[in-house]
Amino acid sequence: MESTASQIEEIIYSKIRQAGEKGIKQADVSKILGISSAEAARNVTRLIRKGLVRKEATIVDGKKVVMLYIANNDNIDIIANLGNIIDIPCFSCKLINKCQNGSHVSPQSCNKMNRWLIEAL
Amino acid sequence: MSSVEELLIKMAKEILGDDVIDVLSLLIKRREEMKDEDIANELNLKINDVRKVLYMLAEQGFVISRRTRDKDTGWYIYFWRANLEQINNIILNRKRAILEKLKLRLEFESSNTFYVCNNDYARYTFDEAFENQFKCPRCGSPLSYYDSEKVKERLRERIEKLEEEIANETKASSN
Numbered sequence: 454m455e456s457t458a459s460q461i462e463e464i465i466y467s468k469i470r471q472a473g474e475k476g477i478k479q480a481d482v483s484k485i486l487g488i489s490s491a492e493a494a495r496n497v498t499r500l501i502r503k504g505l506v507r508k509e510a511t512i513v514d515g516k517k518v519v520m521l522y523i524a525n526n527d528n529i530d531i532i533a534n535l536g537n538i539i540d541i542p543c544f545s546c547k548l549i550n551k552c553q554n555g556s557h558v559s560p561q562s563c564n565k566m567n568r569w570l571i572e573a574l
Numbered sequence: 575m576s577s578v579e580e581l582l583i584k585m586a587k588e589i590l591g592d593d594v595i596d597v598l599s600l601l602i603k604r605r606e607e608m609k610d611e612d613i614a615n616e617l618n619l620k621i622n623d624v625r626k627v628l629y630m631l632a633e634q635g636f637v638i639s640r641r642t643r644d645k646d647t648g649w650y651i652y653f654w655r656a657n658l659e660q661i662n663n664i665i666l667n668r669k670r671a672i673l674e675k676l677k678l679r680l681e682f683e684s685s686n687t688f689y690v691c692n693n694d695y696a697r698y699t700f701d702e703a704f705e706n707q708f709k710c711p712r713c714g715s716p717l718s719y720y721d722s723e724k725v726k727e728r729l730r731e732r733i734e735k736l737e738e739e740i741a742n743e744t745k746a747s748s749n
Contacts, residue, residue: 460642463642470606503638503640504657504658504659504660505607505655523606524659529578529658529659529661529662530662531577531578531581531661531662532662532743532746532747533661533662533665533666533669533739533743533747534665534739534743535581535585535665537732537735537736537739538668538669538672538736539588541672541676541732543671543672543675543676544588544589544668544672545588545589546589547589547590549668549671549672549675550633550671552675553678554678559678560675560676560678560679560682561678561679561682563679566675566679567697570679570725570728570729571725
């Protein structure tokens with residue numbers, strides 16, 4: 454039976470995970486799975502977009518080799534800060550997605566917002 | 575635990591409460607995808623409770639799932655993981671949602687005249703006050719005019735700050 458795209462993605466992901474810190478060559482992925490390099494690249498791109506995998510180009514014996522590794526989250530930069538929103542009651546409100554004009558919960562009638570606005574005056 | 579992991583847990587705790595922290599912390603600790611039943615076994619919780627928590631976390635973007643079909647049963651299997659790499663977008667989306675609410679509130683404050691009860695501090699729009707003959711519907715005290723200029727000023731300040739922050743942070747995160 455032919456494998457679906459998500460099954461191929463899953464197998465590629467498990468191969469990369471098995472390789473651990475050493476990583477695995479992208480070229481080897483297509484060889485192991487018996488798929489074309491284009492198909493392997495498409496699946497790898499999808500995994501990268503999902504944040505599961507990262508790729509790194511290195512030079513081995515004078516040749517450029519693309520290595521694949523499991524994504525590590527230690528290097529993420531926190532750009533957005535919470536400083537200016539943490540005291541606004543909407544920040545911790547579970548109903549924020551339901552809060553709108555004419556709805557049962559609305560910014561006009563919200564008691565938490567009333568309190569927040571009046572408290573600072 | 576890295577600063578990104580701490581921030582994700584802090585946000586989840588603020589927004590969804592303490593009940594979601596065990597599941598989220600486990601997913602962060604494992605650094606890999608987990609099935610809901612594995613999470614339930616690991617934490618000694620009912621699978622339904624784990625699913626409920628996972629859906630709550632997913633609604634806010636703190637976790638994401640991948641779906642595959644079980645070859646034997648034909649049922650879908652969901653693999654869950656912490657959405658750490660999207661932390662900036664999670665915060666930015668929250669900021670955009672808050673900004674929208676503040677703008678709606680400012681619009682409301684700007685397009686209405688308010689009257690307040692000096693006894694219980696309840697606030698009414700002109701229409702509400704008129705309907706009640708400018709008497710508090712709760713205690714019957716006369717309503718007096720309420721100047722909302724300071725409230726509007728506070729809202730304008732926050733909106734301006736938030737708009738600036740969102741623009742800068744969106745630009746920085748797309749670089």
